[in-house]
Each structure stands twice: as C-alpha cells, then as structure tokens.
Amino acid sequence: MxxxxxxxxxxxxxxxxxxxxxxxxxxxxxxxxxxxxxxxxxxxxxxxxxxxxxxxxxxxxxxxxxxxxxxxxxxxxxxxxxxxxxxxxxxxxxxxxxxxxxxxxxxxxxxxxxxxxxxxxxxxxxxxxxxxxxxxxxxxxxxxxxxxxxxxxxxxxxxxxxxxxxxxxxxxFGVSIQNPVANSHIDHAIAASSTLPSKQVWTEKATKLQRALRQFLPQIKAAVANGANESNTRMILDRILLDVFGYSMEEVKAEQKIQGRKADYVLAIDEEDVIVGESKRAGLKLSEKHVFQATSYGAYSGIRWALLTNLSTWQIYHISMQNIVDANLVFSVNLLPEISLEDCEKLILISRFGMTQKGALEKCWREVSALTRENLIQAILTEDVVKAIRIAIRRDTGCNFDNDLIQQTLLDVLIHP
Missing domain, CATH: 2.60.60.30 (sav2460 like domains)
Known part of the structure; x- marks a missing residue:
C-alpha cells in the first residue's frame, strides 16, 4: 500500500x-x-x-x-x-x-x-x-x-x-565543479571534473581497433559462409573480446545466471558488470526475439547496455525498465564485407577503453535519443519555432496566420501526413 x-x-x-x-x-x-x-x-x-x-x-x-x-x-x-x-x-x-x-x-x-x-x-x-x-x-x-x-x-x-x-x-556537498552552462535544459548541469578524450584520441583508438579487428576478418567471413554453430561462433567472439576490445579473461564472464536465466556474456570492469551480451550463430538474421533475450537479462540486473551479435552484425542497446523492459538501439555495425573506420569509432565505445571513459556511451545514446521523431516533433511545435515559421510564411507569401493555426497545421503534417 x-x-x-x-x-x-x-x-x-x-x-x-x-x-x-x-x-x-x-x-x-x-x-x-x-x-x-x-x-x-x-x-x-x-x-x-x-x-x-x-x-x-x-x-x-x-x-x-x-x-x-x-x-x-x-x-x-x-x-x-x-x-x-x-x-x-x-x-x-x-x-x-x-x-x-x-x-x-x-x-x-x-x-x-x-x-x-x-x-x-x-x-x-x-x-x-x-x-x-x-x-x-x-x-x-x-x-x-x-x-x-x-x-x-x-x-x-x-x-x-x-x-x-x-x-x-x-x-x-564537496563536488569539484566548473561554471554551469547557460541556455540549455541539458547543458545547465554541472560539467564533470574529468573530461572525455579528444576526437584525435578517439580516432587513434578506433584506428588501432580497426587494424586488430581486420586480423579476424577471414575467420568471420568463413564462419558466416559456413554457418558456424553457436559454440564455434563464440570461440571466435571470445578472442575478439580479449584481443581486440581489450577485456581480460576475468572480465569476460560466460554463461552468467540472471534472474533464473542465462546470459551468454557479461562484460565487467573492475568487478562492475557493464554490458550483457547475447551471441547468435554466425550470420543468423537477428530478430526482435533476440533483442528481447539480450536486453531482458540486463534489465533485471541493473545493467544498462546490451550487446547482440551474430559475429558480422553488432548491435548495442540501451536498457531501461519501467512498467516493461524498454530497449532502444544505440547503434548497429556490420563488419562485412569490410570494416570501416566509422564503424570502429562506434565499436570503440564498448571496448574496455571506451567503457572506462565515464559518460562516453551515455553521450552517444543521448545524441541518438535526442534526434528521435518524437523529440523533433516536440521541438518543431515549440512557440519559438512556430513563430519563426509564421514570420517566414508571411515574408514569402504575404499571408498572415496566427500561431495556433500554424501549430495545428504542423501537427497535421508531422503526425498525420
């Protein structure tokens, strides 16, 4: 009660x-x-x-x-x-x-x-x-x-x-802070005392990861072509997590029981579980069922990030749990036919290096979620934007409408096109 x-x-x-x-x-x-x-x-x-x-x-x-x-x-x-x-x-x-x-x-x-x-x-x-x-x-x-x-x-x-x-x-409360940033509901929060590495550092790390990952490309292609079973797929994945992504053997925990279920992997850093992983047979088409398996393990254990992979496709999800398990795609990378630097700049976020940079993956997720259709519609329908559109229409057509009519028309166009 x-x-x-x-x-x-x-x-x-x-x-x-x-x-x-x-x-x-x-x-x-x-x-x-x-x-x-x-x-x-x-x-x-x-x-x-x-x-x-x-x-x-x-x-x-x-x-x-x-x-x-x-x-x-x-x-x-x-x-x-x-x-x-x-x-x-x-x-x-x-x-x-x-x-x-x-x-x-x-x-x-x-x-x-x-x-x-x-x-x-x-x-x-x-x-x-x-x-x-x-x-x-x-x-x-x-x-x-x-x-x-x-x-x-x-x-x-x-x-x-x-x-x-x-x-x-x-x-x-004793927090070391910098000056707050003005004019933003997000950026007004206090900047962390530690900052993320520069773009140059991220690129250098991603380039190194790309070189290491390319060493596994022949094995990945062969596994996909031959339809390797889950056991053989995971043998390759084990080596990638260790040799490419930089985790230690103790940090790659296999067959972990979570709420009576088994997760294929749980990745940890300094004894803190950070990513739950679900591995599927090499090349198997990933489905919503697989997404649910990967993310439900994390939701009930407090792990906020899930990795779903079939060796060629790597998908990262943000997990939240309110009334139901809510999983949202952060990014998806396909390693075939070639491994691009752009893809590696995303994958570096889930490497051991990336996961030790507090706020890096969260920042990526915020940028993705900020540009959802819902958020964009909400931004367009704000008073300032509606006013700017009304002024532009009056300037270009000579027609003068009130804000309410502009807003209603935008609503019709955006939600009921």
Missing amino acids: SIELQQGANTAILERNLMISIGWNKESAIEADVSAFLINSSGTVRDDQDFIFYNQTQTVCGGLVLDPEYHRERRLFRAFLDRIPDTVNKLVFIITVAIDSDIALQPHCGQLGMVYIDISDQSNQQLLRFNLQPSGEERALMLGELYRHQGTWKFRAVGQGYNGGLDILAAS
Missing part, C-alpha cells in the same frame, strides 16, 4: 531494488533536470564519482543509475541498495531548473508547478510519494533522501529549496 508523505516525514524502506521517479507539471514551459549525491558520514561526497547527473549516469558500484532517456516532465533513477558501499550514509535527490544567461529572466522552481518524487519496487508497485508545491524563487530543490537507520533504509521527504542553484548546492 502506497504512503503519501508530508514534508519532513519519513518511512522505512524494506525493498532493496527501487525505482525512484522525479517529475513535475507537464504543462510547465520550464525545463528541469535531476541529479543525486551519495553522501558519507561527514556530509559530503567521497569523490566526484558520487555525483550522478546526465553526463555521469551511474555510480562506480552500480548502486544508483539515472536512466538517460529524456522525458519532458519526468526522470527515473534505479537504486540497488545492497550495492551501496557502507561508507555512504545517504542518497540525496535534487531537481533543478535551467539557467538563463539573462539574470533578470532566471526561471525558478515555482514555475514548475507541482513537483513530486515517488518510489516503487522493481515490479513498479508504488511504495510512497511526496508532492511539493514550490513557492519561492529557488532554482534547486532537495526533494528527499534515502538514508541508513539502525541497519536498514528509510526515506525522508525534505522539500528544501536553494536560491543559488545546483552549483552552490553541489559545492556544499
């Missing part, structure tokens, strides 16, 4: 695998984002890796994961409390509004309307909810915190506002 908490109230949390949803009034024109901090007994983060936001979407321990999928009025965390180190006393959840370059036009949380945080178990059964109506001029709100109490976990509904925004709040 779900509990609705009042500000300042707390309740025990008996479940260990949780879905934590933070949302706001979907009618609001203000953009918002969420973040979380893992706090120790001193009231600070242990290091910058304990700050979870769009560009650093999971902890090193895998205990807290922010789903990078963008929704206009909601964000989702997954928490695996048994993975949270004993040195972490609490998890603090924050909602912030975007920063505008014109200080006179600064948005604030009060413009979001009703905000909420709710916690559900892994079967999406709601455990509790805290609703809050911001009233001040604060740009950041600490909505709630999960904290340890006498050997168990509890949740407290906080609802405390901060006028200084996320940068001031993060600094109070």
Whole structure:
C-alpha cells in the first residue's frame, strides 16, 4: 500500500531494488533536470564519482543509475541498495531548473508547478510519494533522501529549496565543479571534473581497433559462409573480446545466471558488470526475439547496455525498465564485407577503453535519443519555432496566420501526413 508523505516525514524502506521517479507539471514551459549525491558520514561526497547527473549516469558500484532517456516532465533513477558501499550514509535527490544567461529572466522552481518524487519496487508497485508545491524563487530543490537507520533504509521527504542553484548546492556537498552552462535544459548541469578524450584520441583508438579487428576478418567471413554453430561462433567472439576490445579473461564472464536465466556474456570492469551480451550463430538474421533475450537479462540486473551479435552484425542497446523492459538501439555495425573506420569509432565505445571513459556511451545514446521523431516533433511545435515559421510564411507569401493555426497545421503534417 502506497504512503503519501508530508514534508519532513519519513518511512522505512524494506525493498532493496527501487525505482525512484522525479517529475513535475507537464504543462510547465520550464525545463528541469535531476541529479543525486551519495553522501558519507561527514556530509559530503567521497569523490566526484558520487555525483550522478546526465553526463555521469551511474555510480562506480552500480548502486544508483539515472536512466538517460529524456522525458519532458519526468526522470527515473534505479537504486540497488545492497550495492551501496557502507561508507555512504545517504542518497540525496535534487531537481533543478535551467539557467538563463539573462539574470533578470532566471526561471525558478515555482514555475514548475507541482513537483513530486515517488518510489516503487522493481515490479513498479508504488511504495510512497511526496508532492511539493514550490513557492519561492529557488532554482534547486532537495526533494528527499534515502538514508541508513539502525541497519536498514528509510526515506525522508525534505522539500528544501536553494536560491543559488545546483552549483552552490553541489559545492556544499564537496563536488569539484566548473561554471554551469547557460541556455540549455541539458547543458545547465554541472560539467564533470574529468573530461572525455579528444576526437584525435578517439580516432587513434578506433584506428588501432580497426587494424586488430581486420586480423579476424577471414575467420568471420568463413564462419558466416559456413554457418558456424553457436559454440564455434563464440570461440571466435571470445578472442575478439580479449584481443581486440581489450577485456581480460576475468572480465569476460560466460554463461552468467540472471534472474533464473542465462546470459551468454557479461562484460565487467573492475568487478562492475557493464554490458550483457547475447551471441547468435554466425550470420543468423537477428530478430526482435533476440533483442528481447539480450536486453531482458540486463534489465533485471541493473545493467544498462546490451550487446547482440551474430559475429558480422553488432548491435548495442540501451536498457531501461519501467512498467516493461524498454530497449532502444544505440547503434548497429556490420563488419562485412569490410570494416570501416566509422564503424570502429562506434565499436570503440564498448571496448574496455571506451567503457572506462565515464559518460562516453551515455553521450552517444543521448545524441541518438535526442534526434528521435518524437523529440523533433516536440521541438518543431515549440512557440519559438512556430513563430519563426509564421514570420517566414508571411515574408514569402504575404499571408498572415496566427500561431495556433500554424501549430495545428504542423501537427497535421508531422503526425498525420
């Protein structure tokens, strides 16, 4: 039975695998984002890796994961409390509004309307909810915190506002930060203290991977041509994961049991499972059934990335789980007839090197998801774009229409062509 908490109230949390949803009034024109901090007994983060936001979407321990999928009025965390180190006393959840370059036009949380945080178990059964109506001029709100109490976990509904925004709040928790970036609901979040390698470094790594992968091209072609069985396919795949992608034997775990099922592979880095893999017979046409097999293993274990391959085709999926397992293609690469550098620039993301660059694969996924049909339609129908189209039509045709008519016509063209 779900509990609705009042500000300042707390309740025990008996479940260990949780879905934590933070949302706001979907009618609001203000953009918002969420973040979380893992706090120790001193009231600070242990290091910058304990700050979870769009560009650093999971902890090193895998205990807290922010789903990078963008929704206009909601964000989702997954928490695996048994993975949270004993040195972490609490998890603090924050909602912030975007920063505008014109200080006179600064948005604030009060413009979001009703905000909420709710916690559900892994079967999406709601455990509790805290609703809050911001009233001040604060740009950041600490909505709630999960904290340890006498050997168990509890949740407290906080609802405390901060006028200084996320940068001031993060600094109070000991996060090393740079200046926030203006004018973007995504880029307003604090830049991570560590940056991704340069384009030149990525290209050099991809070129090296291309050379190594080409050594296996005769084996891949022969396996596909001869219809090699799954066992022989996996023998080749084992060597590619080790010799090309750079994983150690201990990091390539085969036949892993997950929720009563077996995954062909689980790739790990420093004992953290990062990719679940499903291997099919060389050259076998990959189907939706295979996609479901690959991604369902990861969804129930908190692994957010899935690899599906038949040796020639390599597909990477982002996994999220809300009411159902949701798998979205990040990229697909075909190694036959030739291995291109462009393909290797994608594959380097799932190499050991790429997976150790925090935020690299997430950045790729964000760019892919940002250009979905749904997001493009949403962007086109915004007031600024509609106004620009109305002005262009008036300039080119002499016809003057109101914004509502332009917007409705766009809707008809885009959704009901």
